[in-house]
Amino acid sequence: MISYQVVKLKVNFKTLEEFENFREYGQQELSMKEDLEDNIVENDSESPFYGVYYGNKLVGRMSLYQIDKKYDRYFDPPQDYYELWKLEVLPGYQGKGIGKTLVDFAKSLGLPVKTNARQRSDEFWHKQGFEALTYKTERDRGENPFVWFPTGVSEKKELS
């Protein structure tokens, strides 16, 4: 199997144009575009996105953001963790391990990882070593929270 490289994506017009190929395109992308157009952020500034290229084409991406321990409602002991969202591989590039490569990258950073699993994606997340959390209305509000625990970390049992 080919090995893919995960790169941190910069905010620039090329990246934003590539984002238009992805199904999950919303306020996050529009906001980055506006910030760039209005010079609120500089060209090539940091984005929360990581991507995988196939040649010159961005074919997979995810957003990954480190959440401060003080907002942690998922883990025991409470700690910084990564929220992962907008994981997506373009049609035609799926089934090649690109999604797994992105998730493995997130797991390699040494902190727990939390995601909101899309409908019918449970099998994928289980394969990546993630577990479904006990659903709590006041915390999860319709999310399907799946998490990956590094050694020594477990699910927080009570809501604070």
Place this chain on the structure above:
Amino acid sequence: MISYQVVKLKVNFKTLEEFENFREYGQQELSMKEDLEDNIVENDSESPFYGVYYGNKLVGRMSLYQIDKKYDRYFDPPQDYYELWKLEVLPGYQGKGIGKTLVDFAKSLGLPVKTNARQRSDEFWHKQGFEALTYKTERDRGENPFVWFPTGVSEKKELS
């Protein structure tokens, strides 16, 4: 136009069976089912769901949950608000104003309402008087937050 009645849904096996007709079925529904089966919650206990029936059939629903002011990161002044999610009307019953009836019910409760708008649903939310918020990565993490402001309430400008 027919007027529809919004009712608060109870947790019971009939409701949970009706939920299986809806596309957005996940941890929230599974958790309610398990809680009922394991006698963790009583039959006919409160759920965060509201629904619209057409005859005996549940044809629309939403989840609505009051969030405490201390967690408010959206409104100025900070206040209790409703988080609305899983708004869905079954195919065959769409275009009859059932979605609007549910949203109007949420708005009638006197507090701001916040939702995470699905892809390509902006037009619907604008029609209901909702506005897209300025996207903030550390708060929104891939959500497309839309809110409805009662008189005297505006968007919170700075994150605390």
